[in-house]
Amino acid sequence: MPLIIVTGFPTSGKSTRAKQLYDYLAGRTADSKHRLHLVSDDSLSIPRTVYDLAAVPAHTRSANASEKDARASLYGAVKRVLSDRDIVILDGLNYIKGWRYQLHCEAKAVRTPSCVLQIGCTPDRARQVNQARLDRRAAAAPDGSPEEPYEQGNWDNLVFRYEEPNPMTRWDSPLFTLIWEDDEAQATRTFAALWDAIAGDGRKVVRPNQ
Ligand code: ADP
Numbered sequence: 001m002p003l004i005i006v007t008g009f010p011t012s013g014k015s016t017r018a019k020q021l022y023d024y025l026a027g028r029t030a031d032s033k034h035r036l037h038l039v040s041d042d043s044l045s046i047p048r049t050v051y052d053l054a055a056v057p058a059h060t061r062s063a064n065a066s067e068k069d070a071r072a073s074l075y076g077a078v079k080r081v082l083s084d085r086d087i088v089i090l091d092g093l094n095y096i097k098g099w100r101y102q103l104h105c106e107a108k109a110v111r112t113p114s115c116v117l118q119i120g121c122t123p124d125r126a127r128q129v130n131q132a133r134l135d136r137r138a139a140a141a142p143d144g145s146p147e148e149p150y151e152q153g154n155w156d157n158l159v160f161r162y163e164e165p166n167p168m169t170r171w172d173s174p175l176f177t178l179i180w181e182d183d184e185a186q187a188t189r190t191f192a193a194l195w196d197a198i199a200g201d202g203r204k205v206v207r208p209n210q
Contacts, residue, residue: 002087002198003078003107007094007165008119010048010150010158011129015040017119017178017187018091024191025087033085034199039077040091042146046070051093052154071099078103084112087199097163097172104171113198116165116172117190120179123159130155174198 004021008014022038029036041048050066074092082088094100100116107114133149150158165172174197176190197203 002112003082003103003114004087004089004194004198005094005100005103005114005116006089006091006119007100007116009121009123009126009162010051010093010155011133012119012121012126013129013180014093014119015042015091015146017117018089020187021117021191021194022089024188025089025195028195028199029087035081035086037081037086037088038091039074039081039088041070041074042091044070044073044077046073048148048150048154051158052151053157054151054153075102075106079106082107082110082112084110093158093162095158095162097166097169100165101169101171113203114171115174115176115194115198117194118165118175118177120177122180125180126159127155 006014006018006021018038018040022036025036050064050070053064074090078088078090090103094103094116104114130149130152133147134152137149149155165175167173167175174194176194176197178187178190182190
């Protein structure tokens with residue numbers, strides 16, 4: 001069963017949509033033998049600081065070790081459960097196209113489909129969410145919680161580094177999109193189309209050498 005790669009700007013609503021998708025799929029798979037998994041930075045206790053390049057010297061930034069380690073943990077967590085009977089939702093930034101390609105190949109290796117769910121949100125809206133979290137951090141949310149904000153420079157840099165999914169590429173397709181304003185009915189329609197593409201009648205047969 002498939003791998004669903006969620007992607008979007010930091011604080012754009014990815015976890016919110018990932019949970020909605022999880023609940024939707026839980027309904028569709030309740031009476032079947034499929035297992036459902038939600039893997040995220042939060043589920044693996046990966047802090048936002050791993051993406052922060054501020055502490056990394058400019059000439060070694062492409063080798064940011066903490067982010068590489070985080071990706072290795074996420075990759076391991078996906079690989080452990082991904083199979084033809086398991087649906088895995090990977091909730092995260094997933095902003096590097098080479099990384100999405102790697103995940104797509106991993107799914108292909110176990111002969112299961114993958115798809116991308118992009119969470120569309122204007123940078124201004126997402127920045128407001130992060131700012132609100134920064135404002136109340138001192139009072140309420142300790143680091144490591146789902147409400148953990150990104151430091152402003154880290155947030156700006158992630159938006160700058162974000163590599164948009166391209167549905168013309170194998171690894172970013174099929175590509176589904178939900179925007180902030182989409183209501184429950186629209187989200188349900190998108191989840192239904194996603195289900196059909198990866199698990200329903202529209203599912204393509206996956207061959208490792210394709
Ligand atoms: P991310 O996982 O991208 O960091 P979250 O899903 O944690 O973002 O969402 C950030 C905040 O925005 C949360 O407080 C959430 O309740 C709110 N939020 C997310 N998506 C929406 C939406 N579509 N409409 C209204 N509020 C939303």
